[in-house]
Amino acid sequence: MTDTAQRRFLRAALxxxxxxxxxxxxxxxxxxLGNDEMALTVTEALVRLIVVVGLxxxxxxxxxxxxxxxxxxxxxxxxxxxATCNPMWKQLMLTGLPVFLQQAQYPFWVAVAGGAVxxxxxxxxxxxxxxxxxxxxxxxxxxxxxxIVNNVYSNWDSVTAGVSSIIGIPTVVGPWTALxxxxxxxxxxxxxxxxxFGLMLxxxxxxxxxxxxxxxxxxxVRLAAFVLSAFIVGIGGTLYVQFLGVATVDMFYLQLxxxxxxxxxxxxxxxxxxAIVGVFAVTVxxxxxxxxxxxxxxxxxxxxxxxxxxxxxxxxxxxxxxIFRPKGLTGSRELxxxxxxxxxxxxxxxxxxxxxxxxx
Amino acid sequence: MLEVEDxxxxxxxxxxxxxxxxxxxxxxxxxxxxxxGAGKSTLLAAIAGGVPPKRGRIRFDGKELVGMRAENIARxxxxxxxxxxxxxxxxxxxxxxxxGTYATSDxxxxxSDAEQLLGYFPRLKERxxxxxxxxxxxxxxxxxxxxxxxxxxxxxxxxEPSLGLAPKIVDTIYATLLALRAERGLTLLVNEQSxxxxxxxxxxxxxxxxxxxxxxxxxxDLQDGEAITRAYFxxxxxxAPATSEAAA
Numbered sequence: 001m002t003d004t005a006q007r008r009f010l011r012a013a014l015x016x017x018x019x020x021x022x023x024x025x026x027x028x029x030x031x032x033l034g035n036d037e038m039a040l041t042v043t044e045a046l047v048r049l050i051v052v053v054g055l056x057x058x059x060x061x062x063x064x065x066x067x068x069x070x071x072x073x074x075x076x077x078x079x080x081x082x083a084t085c086n087p088m089w090k091q092l093m094l095t096g097l098p099v100f101l102q103q104a105q106y107p108f109w110v111a112v113a114g115g116a117v118x119x120x121x122x123x124x125x126x127x128x129x130x131x132x133x134x135x136x137x138x139x140x141x142x143x144x145x146x147x148i149v150n151n152v153y154s155n156w157d158s159v160t161a162g163v164s165s166i167i168g169i170p171t172v173v174g175p176w177t178a179l180x181x182x183x184x185x186x187x188x189x190x191x192x193x194x195x196x197f198g199l200m201l202x203x204x205x206x207x208x209x210x211x212x213x214x215x216x217x218x219x220x221v222r223l224a225a226f227v228l229s230a231f232i233v234g235i236g237g238t239l240y241v242q243f244l245g246v247a248t249v250d251m252f253y254l255q256l257x258x259x260x261x262x263x264x265x266x267x268x269x270x271x272x273x274x275a276i277v278g279v280f281a282v283t284v285x286x287x288x289x290x291x292x293x294x295x296x297x298x299x300x301x302x303x304x305x306x307x308x309x310x311x312x313x314x315x316x317x318x319x320x321x322x323i324f325r326p327k328g329l330t331g332s333r334e335l336x337x338x339x340x341x342x343x344x345x346x347x348x349x350x351x352x353x354x355x356x357x358x359x360x
Numbered sequence: 361m362l363e364v365e366d367x368x369x370x371x372x373x374x375x376x377x378x379x380x381x382x383x384x385x386x387x388x389x390x391x392x393x394x395x396x397g398a399g400k401s402t403l404l405a406a407i408a409g410g411v412p413p414k415r416g417r418i419r420f421d422g423k424e425l426v427g428m429r430a431e432n433i434a435r436x437x438x439x440x441x442x443x444x445x446x447x448x449x450x451x452x453x454x455x456x457x458x459x460g461t462y463a464t465s466d467x468x469x470x471x472s473d474a475e476q477l478l479g480y481f482p483r484l485k486e487r488x489x490x491x492x493x494x495x496x497x498x499x500x501x502x503x504x505x506x507x508x509x510x511x512x513x514x515x516x517x518x519x520e521p522s523l524g525l526a527p528k529i530v531d532t533i534y535a536t537l538l539a540l541r542a543e544r545g546l547t548l549l550v551n552e553q554s555x556x557x558x559x560x561x562x563x564x565x566x567x568x569x570x571x572x573x574x575x576x577x578x579x580x581d582l583q584d585g586e587a588i589t590r591a592y593f594x595x596x597x598x599x600a601p602a603t604s605e606a607a608a
Contacts, residue, residue: 213408218431
């Protein structure tokens, strides 16, 4: 009996563990063997991994595309910037900040938690309003949200320093910190996907009519995912500014929205594995084209692609994926380990378990 | 148990139901037959809260359903099996089955209910961990019926269960519905296009055509099928709706 429970758990947990190990191995390989620049690249990739995994919690399970999540990243990132940046600078430049933020400098953990909770709280209010809309209308509303956040943060000079940067944020995030949070985000995403709410949400994605007939409240399950995904994306935002040391509004706008969505689509929207694969695939792809842009010596002459080629190539790559593999590189399936198989007869022991329980 | 009065529904300018009245008593098997486009699906969808009525009343145990959300109506104990085998394609058979119990958060009986239903639909047990999207049409129909029953409804409404299925599978499905009714004391409201099978399956029949009830009566009184055929094909259209006295 416990054997069944154990096997069930293993079947669910082992692929997740394999993915965690994979991400850890890639990080370790690059961080230990690569140069400083490669360590920065892998750190940024891991921060993006957190963001894309966060996106997939909502988009992957609900089937509703959100263009607004980078807005949550922005909100959390600025909260972290307010908390950690040098108080002298804050008093000089951010005169509109409340005293508790302006006068003090908070540690890393407080910044991460505060930023993520703020993003989740905004998602709760905003989501409650827009998630009643049907899929495509909700998507457009999330895009409007991104524009609103961008405008507010660009123009609220006394709090955000407008379009100029907030500087002097301690750069405490390296590859290992980013890795730890990325692993946490992956675990959280898998947990949600398999949870009661995750299942109900995926049911609404597959068939809204039948899910309501089964008693599922679409708004409620969507909202739960929206808040959790904003929370995870928010963590990504707080790490990002503590990785770069600066915060600028335009870091969190269309370009990042495009690249994170491209990662999700290329990897496969419907699975956490897809989000992870997408981040690494796109990062390698972009780095390769960046390398070509910087020029390759060929005998006497240096061949270089014109600047901007990487964005164009990424756009073409995404279009090709959508045409030939619409469910992404992973086919939107989760990693499956050979040997554990999805045995068809697994029901038999499950039934004997409950029968035994009923008899006792 | 269920009382529908003067129910009217329209989509844009098109009238789907123009003042329909039906009633279903506890433990009855009632059937609505009618040709394509008669409004049968709309009737069930309106009861389940899927489409808002233009006017009329729908009462379940005396409680007004008009204006309630679909998911709350489902929680009152009304389960709709929509037309066209709406499985959750990417979820496994197991997950499909348990969705309803997650939503109502009444999971005390979930395991024993599942076992009981799998006794009726052994094919589902063989496909327990497969995505529902990969099942055959008949298996999907069995799955949606089993899923609807997992929430322990008192009234089960099934919209054209025979659509696109082999007659043998349809027989199995109807036999199972009747067996489940006997075992659980269910009340059944079923839509079909063909009336032959319904004469065996149900106690009462309503014939719906162009959004109106043209005939209704006890199955026992309609066995020759003549009256149904006339109503079904609209021979009586210019007269007042015919009603069998026995049903009143």
